[in-house]
Amino acid sequence: MSDGLMPSPVRLYSRTLWDVQALDAAIDCLPDREELPKVSNEGNEWDEVLS
Numbered sequence: 001m002s003d004g005l006m007p008s009p010v011r012l013y014s015r016t017l018w019d020v021q022a023l024d025a026a027i028d029c030l031p032d033r034e035e036l037p038k039v040s041n042e043g044n045e046w047d048e049v050l051s
Contacts, residue, residue, distance in 0.1 A: 005030065 007022040 006026050009016045009018050
């Protein structure tokens, strides 16, 4: 979401809602897996939280 590839959710009272059509459209615009950059798991900030 922060990089603008995926739409943000909408807050309605205490609920977080996602527009399914907006998500589908965003996913359709993503490049194929072969075109995606490789991501390294080294130094992942969540490693300590999940351990």
